[in-house]
Amino acid sequence: MKPVIESVCEKYDLLPLKENGYQITKEFLLSVIEICVEFIKKSNDRSTKVLDFHQPDQLMQVFDFAIPDEPQNLDQLLVDCKDTLKYQVKTAHPHYFNQLSCGLDIVSLAGEWLTAAANTNMFTYEIAPVFILMEHFVLKKMREIIGFPNGDSILAPGGAISNLYAVIVARHAMFPEYKTKGLKALPQLVLFTSEHSHYSTKGAGATCGFGTDNVVEVPCDFNGRMIPDELERLVKQAIAKGHRPFFVNCTCGTTVLGAFDPINPLADICEKYNMWLHVDAAWGGGCLLSPKHKHKLAGIERARSVTWNPHKLMGSLLQCSTGLLIDCNQMCADYLFQQDKHYDVRFDTGDKVIQCGRHNDIFKLWLMWRSKGVSGYVKHIDHLFDMTQYMVKKIKEKSDQFYLIWEEPECVNVCFWYIPKRLRNVAHTREREEELGRITAKLKGRMMNAGTLMISYQPLGDKPNFFRNIISNPGVKEKDIDFMLAELDRLGHDL
């Protein structure tokens, strides 16, 4: 029976100051690590389930979420840890294809563990010297890959906030008077983003006070890419209304289809109308690491800001999102930043972010990148695309069972309907599409209850619900794709 940690002082003597306190501390921490390693082992064992699904009400009955009045002892905490992982989805499982971030890189995990032990704030060089310089070097490397010779960057808590930064910085660079006077002193500013883009640009439009009516959705072609002529038409329309178009969000890797907007033609329009070009490559940015796939982002060096999330295609742990910029958003905070410090304060990052406390998201990426080297990431990215090609090929071979909605995916997103027996050899009408949409939701329900597979689904435009499969776990092999397709048929053939 391990001790209850009764009082603060006792606790901080036991854990970890006293002689035997150190032993107890170490044993406790190693027990937690054992539990984690066991979970990782199971996550990588193809014979285990991806999840053991419980409805919220059921889970509340079997799991004790309460904060107790009295302290729980260390044994109970270990039980809590085990139970937590028991009911958690195994996002590292090779049969988990549900999100843009799948898999668990072991080196990145080790990096995150060390990050937690270091427990510092990415605020000033003074309190995070190594990590601040690491961020400086890694972000410089990423800007070089993009083709930004100068510039500045920040790690933000997720791609939506990185996109928000881009909007803030663009406004600040182009209309600096907004900062003190507010938007009422400016003409009506207008942003443009494709109808398939991530909702965060619209979100930034609301947050920043432009209004979502002034975040104009530009139509896409059938493959989900923004149509440059449509952009120019809408820009002219805004100008005719007396508004000021100032920001174009170009998506490289849309959320659902994985489409890449054509950067060069959009950059031409931005130059012509003096608009800020932002590239949201949160999803597709990883392609820049592969000579074979970087052409999808041709022209990215013409952007003035880029969002690129290493926690997606690059497989770093969540979360790790970069905003790679030419300019910075600075708020004056001289009570926090002394210019009379005894070191070079240009490395302090606290005054260029809208956060104050900021989590250390760099070490897990830096260590992972060291472990792979530049060459390892080429193989990593190419492997994901090779597996995607394999999946597309297999689906095309089974065209009675699967309807591939977009035949040539640009990214690792594969969008399809599963066709149960009764709908095979039936003409593909609007009614059939709607029925396949209903089947998609039902099949997902069966999948969750069986726990053997996870693939996400959604509607898009006039297409009713369809599956969007993601291969971003480099542990996925051909046999996993074979399993996925067979399992969908096993679970759904009679629907």
Place this chain on the structure above:
Amino acid sequence: MKPVIESVCEKYDLLPLKENGYQITKEFLLSVIEICVEFIKKSNDRSTKVLDFHQPDQLMQVFDFAIPDEPQNLDQLLVDCKDTLKYQVKTAHPHYFNQLSCGLDIVSLAGEWLTAAANTNMFTYEIAPVFILMEHFVLKKMREIIGFPNGDSILAPGGAISNLYAVIVARHAMFPEYKTKGLKALPQLVLFTSEHSHYSTKGAGATCGFGTDNVVEVPCDFNGRMIPDELERLVKQAIAKGHRPFFVNCTCGTTVLGAFDPINPLADICEKYNMWLHVDAAWGGGCLLSPKHKHKLAGIERARSVTWNPHKLMGSLLQCSTGLLIDCNQMCADYLFQQDKHYDVRFDTGDKVIQCGRHNDIFKLWLMWRSKGVSGYVKHIDHLFDMTQYMVKKIKEKSDQFYLIWEEPECVNVCFWYIPKRLRNVAHTREREEELGRITAKLKGRMMNAGTLMISYQPLGDKPNFFRNIISNPGVKEKDIDFMLAELDRLGHDL
């Protein structure tokens, strides 16, 4: 010699899929944990230094930050881990008094390690069932402590973003048309915050498009508390200009002095003029857990939103910040959130935050709170205040060596000048204050170079640089405070 992980497929067989791959993986992870535990042990050993300071240029010479072309082997990665911690500041050291977040709770650390192994996104119940419900229960508990019978909440990446949420939600609740139309369709909205408040309210004013001129700084009394009559005067002034006052930020625990604005009189003014009352208790919120200290936040249940950071006084790992709200900011994102899911989607959080990817910040807090229980946190908070009282008492006893700027700290912030020998027994004039300000920066330089102690400093209003000491590490004991005061004198007596 451990292996280089050459290719993706090899890597994902070695780590951790193959028979011996699992062994290598486990050994590697346990080696990293050994390095972390050794660091924690040293951080808690009072005979070690707090930091081994290097100027940025020096550190770049001794540390290899580069991303190499070829993969590094596991041995090299372990060297990287060791070196990283070698140059990192020990924020858990009992002689580290530098930031609002000090110390390292072992249980919270274990929680963060498990969080990393689970590597999920706090987005939908589907992919994070246990953690989403945990967040639901813990935030409900925190709202109950505040006295909000209903409401909703979110964990945000830091207090600045939590405060930004408060501004966004207030605007959304009071002027919903801004969302589509933008701010140009509204009267000029005005926010109020005290001159001692955190810069994030001004930051939110810029970000949201109000303009910093419309974030009015309200004067404070000598103790750093907002003066209610001054607030009312400035509100009337804004109304006279045709503006619309709508938001008052009331700080409970200012960054430098640790002052608590008087909530009840401010709430009266907010009611009278129909303004949203936000309480920024990022720092002082922890006092609510102690029957002895919660009176400092009397009236908090009258707020409409509260920021409260468990990573500060409550000692959870960075970062953990809550925004406790009455209403929510929802963006439509139906391609991400299906209403035809086979479970109750009211627990999905993704559509109420401005983030899309969101780190799991709940488990480290939940596990820590379980380990302490409600009763343990009473002791935790009271201990921090007891140590602060001890420090104030000791400083008053040594009034020749220390000048206590605010004699009765409301929080655990203690602000003072150190007085070197040559300035003792000298009249306290403006010149002496300026000289003590210069000495503060010099003494900090000596402190960093000695590496034995860390205390932060800043100017405030007409006060030149002074030390602001924080006791938020519950491992701090009287002997650590004795050490601190003696060490300041040892390092600075001849300045």
